[in-house]
Amino acid sequence: MSLKSGDSFPDNVVFKYIPWSEESDEITSCGIPIDYNASKNWADKKVVLFSVPGAFTPTCSVNHVPGYIQNLPNLREKGVDIVAVLAFNDPFVMSAWGKANRVRGDEILFLSDPEAKFSKSIGWADEASGRTGRYAIVIDHGKVRYAQIETEKGAVKKSGADAVLASL
Incomplete structure (x- = not known):
């Protein structure tokens, strides 16, 4: 089941995360x-979630x-409260990727989707590699307002910041 505009964001979606700290x-x-x-x-925020096949690629x-x-x-x-990037990589790799990009605090959350569980649940994992697909979802107070997956390998047209901004 893929997400589409108007759907409710699924219940019980849990990712892995290492919170940033100055220490x-x-x-x-x-x-x-x-x-x-x-x-x-x-549930009560406007969120941009974008997913990538792998950190440091x-x-x-x-x-x-x-x-x-x-x-x-x-x-x-545009009123976005949270921006989060998701990949199948473990939370240690995602945390390091955030640091490598000089992202501090909670400017962008670097979340882990172990075994691509969430991506598979919405039908947006790559079947061949088992990785998360490249997609973007805008969630506004629990409702999906934008949901697009890239179908062209290496493309960042539907899931990039410009496309998401245009949808807001």
């Missing part, structure tokens, strides 16, 4: 993974994440 700002600092209950935390690191970092002020102007 663990170094890329070699591990931190402690915790559960991040997206369904609960996002060329398209994801060069074309996808930087667009969201650069457009954070524009997303905030």
Whole structure:
């Protein structure tokens, strides 16, 4: 079942996450993974969730994440409370990727979808690799307002910050 505009965001969506702290700002600092209950935390927020096949990969690191970092002020102007990136990588890798991109605090949440469970549940995991697909979802107070998956390998057209901004 893929998500579409007008759907409710699923209940019981839990990711893994390592919260940023000043003490663990170094890329070699591990931190402690915790559960991040997206369904609960996002119920009364406007959220942009974008998913990538893998941290530290060329398209994801060069074309996808930087667009969201650069457009954070524009997303905030459109009322977005939370921006989160999701990948199948473990929470340690996702935390390091956030630090490598100089993302501090909760500017962008770097979330882990272990075994691509969430992506598989909405039909947006890559069947061949088992990784999360490349997609973007806008959730506004529990309702999906935008949901698009890239169908072209390496493309960042429907899931990039510009496409999401245009939908807001």
